[in-house]
Amino acid sequence: xxxxxxxxxxxxxxxxxxxxxxxxxxxxxxxxxxxxxxxxxxxxxxxxxxxxxxxxxxxxxxxxxxxxxxxxxxxxxxxxxxxxxxxxxxxxxxxxxxxxxxxxxxxxxxxxxxxxxxxxxxxxxxxxxxxxxxxxxxxxxxxxxxxxxxxxxxxxxxxxxxxxxxxxxxxxxxxxxxxxxxxxxxxxxxxxxxxxxxxxxxxxxxxxxxxxxxxxxxxxxxxxxxxxxxxxxxxxxxxxxxxxx
Amino acid sequence: xxxxxxxxxxxxxxxxxxxxxxxxxxxxxxxxxxxxxxxxxxxxxxxxxxxxxxxxxxxxxxxxxxxxxxxxxxxxxxxxxxxxxxxxxxxxxxxxxxxxxxxxxxxxxxxxxxxxxxxxxxxxxxxxxxxxxxxxxxxxxxxxxxxxxxxxxxxxxxxxxxxxxxxxxxxxxxxxxxxxxxxxxxxxxxxxxxxxxxxxxxxxxxxxxxxxxxxxxxxxxxxxxxxxxxxxxxxxxxxxxxxxxxxxxxxxxxxxxxx
Numbered sequence: 378x379x380x381x382x383x384x385x386x387x388x389x390x391x392x393x394x395x396x397x398x399x400x401x402x403x404x405x406x407x408x409x410x411x412x413x414x415x416x417x418x419x420x421x422x423x424x425x426x427x428x429x430x431x432x433x434x435x436x437x438x439x440x441x442x443x444x445x446x447x448x449x450x451x452x453x454x455x456x457x458x459x460x461x462x463x464x465x466x467x468x469x470x471x472x473x474x475x476x477x478x479x480x481x482x483x484x485x486x487x488x489x490x491x492x493x494x495x496x497x498x499x500x501x502x503x504x505x506x507x508x509x510x511x512x513x514x515x516x517x518x519x520x521x522x523x524x525x526x527x528x529x530x531x532x533x534x535x536x537x538x539x540x541x542x543x544x545x546x547x548x549x550x551x552x553x554x555x556x557x558x559x560x561x562x563x564x565x566x567x568x569x570x571x572x573x574x575x576x577x578x579x580x581x582x583x584x585x586x587x588x589x590x591x592x593x594x595x596x597x598x599x600x601x602x603x604x605x606x607x608x609x610x611x612x613x614x615x616x617x618x619x620x621x622x
Numbered sequence: 623x624x625x626x627x628x629x630x631x632x633x634x635x636x637x638x639x640x641x642x643x644x645x646x647x648x649x650x651x652x653x654x655x656x657x658x659x660x661x662x663x664x665x666x667x668x669x670x671x672x673x674x675x676x677x678x679x680x681x682x683x684x685x686x687x688x689x690x691x692x693x694x695x696x697x698x699x700x701x702x703x704x705x706x707x708x709x710x711x712x713x714x715x716x717x718x719x720x721x722x723x724x725x726x727x728x729x730x731x732x733x734x735x736x737x738x739x740x741x742x743x744x745x746x747x748x749x750x751x752x753x754x755x756x757x758x759x760x761x762x763x764x765x766x767x768x769x770x771x772x773x774x775x776x777x778x779x780x781x782x783x784x785x786x787x788x789x790x791x792x793x794x795x796x797x798x799x800x801x802x803x804x805x806x807x808x809x810x811x812x813x814x815x816x817x818x819x820x821x822x823x824x825x826x827x828x829x830x831x832x833x834x835x836x837x838x839x840x841x842x843x844x845x846x847x848x849x850x851x852x853x854x855x856x857x858x859x860x861x862x863x864x865x866x867x868x869x870x871x872x873x874x875x876x877x878x879x880x881x
Binding site for chain 1: 654655691692693694695696709711714715717719721723724725726727728729730734738739741742743744766782
């Protein structure tokens with residue numbers, strides 16, 4: 378890995394994002410808008426439903442958004458020939474993947490800071506644990522989305538196909554992550570499936586932070602999410618082949 | 623460095639390898655999608671010359687160039703540069719490569735694109751401005767690449783290959799759609815780079831660009847059907863232009879195979 382090249386990729390991706398104002402605005406503003414929508418939905422209902430669903434959404438949004446953005450961007454890089462050109466240069470696979478992960482990780486940090494500040498401030502989400510840990514989990518989720526997006530982009534030939542990977546890879550995770558039905562009461566088979574899906578741990582971490590002051594489980598969940606992200610990055614590296622048929 | 627004693631033939635004469643042979647293709651076979659694209663190709667490209675590769679589209683030019691850059695999966699045979707296997711890490715900052723489709727980022731300016739690739743290559747400061755000048759894009763340096771014309775776009779892509787000081791330049795149809803004045807300038811640039819010691823390998827499907835090369839390879843259906851100086855090819859085939867020469871060679875080959 379070469380830091381100069383990795384940072385060159387990061388800077389380039391961020392410049393592209395800055396140029397694309399609409400995407401940049403959506404990345405930062407959309408999660409806030411959707412969380413506000415959720416809060417508004419539950420406002421007149423008895424009980425503290427926003428406290429139940431809010432943390433899950435804080436985990437899910439960065440994941441979805443980064444998954445989509447990354448899978449399309451990388452696919453574009455593959456189909457435009459720039460990837461082939463880069464791989465003919467002194468560019469390591471992990472320079473490329475790491476550069477992307479770092480760029481989107483930075484965007485995710487800003488995104489998470491905005492969403493967490495909004496939720497815990499004006500929208501009054503009650504957090505028993507540390508608020509900054511909430512942000513950290515959100516960033517880990519975003520990096521996970523980035524890593525998975527990089528990985529699946531190898532299996533799509535068109536941007537249209539890449540977008541279709543969202544229902545395949547993301548929606549089952551959202552359904553099984555414990556947001557709708559607590560994972561403990563899922564049927565056995567589904568519970569076992571949810572145990573191997575990374576978003577389950579992301580949601581567990583968020584919910585743990587909201588309900589409890591102990592951080593031991595949160596760090597464990599965070600480590601698992603990070604592990605999944607690294608595995609997906611390694612999978613992504615395996616799909617970046619210098620020589621193609 | 624290991625050189626075979628002989629690899630290719632010209633007019634029945636055996637050409638021996640010399641130390642300035644930059645690129646060696648040996649018994650190169652490439653299959654793509656179940657079809658044999660290159661079939662046992664032997665070829666040597668020297669430094670200090672502009673070698674043209676001419677042939678109809680689909681004849682295997684791009685596959686040959688991709689093999690040289692090291693991004694093509696080979697079926698058998700080898701491609702080496704100075705005895706080092708093409709695509710090796712040691713060669714990656716020594717090859718300038720322009721793909722047929724302009725490989726630059728459409729949402730960045732010309733300068734941003736070049737600065738990025740320069741950082742990847744670790745090129746010296748000033749390389750960016752120099753490359754922009756060389757392809758005559760100084761007036762458009764701060765324009766977003768996606769809004770450039772087709773010719774400007776391919777020049778932006780060409781400029782990337784000129785960053786650093788590549789000693790092998792692989793240019794896949796770099797002059798398509800450019801105006802004649804600019805095309806002439808670029809050919810002058812290619813010869814300048816060759817004079818500085820680079821091996822310049824340029825493909826084209828436009829027959830009239832042939833005469834600008836020092837050495838010309840005519841390619842058809844994955845095989846080299848002629849390999850000589852352009853005027854020599856015209857003389858041997860008793861023709862006045864490269865298109866007729868190409869046809870004469872194809873006809874002669876067809877006669878040879880039916881005889």
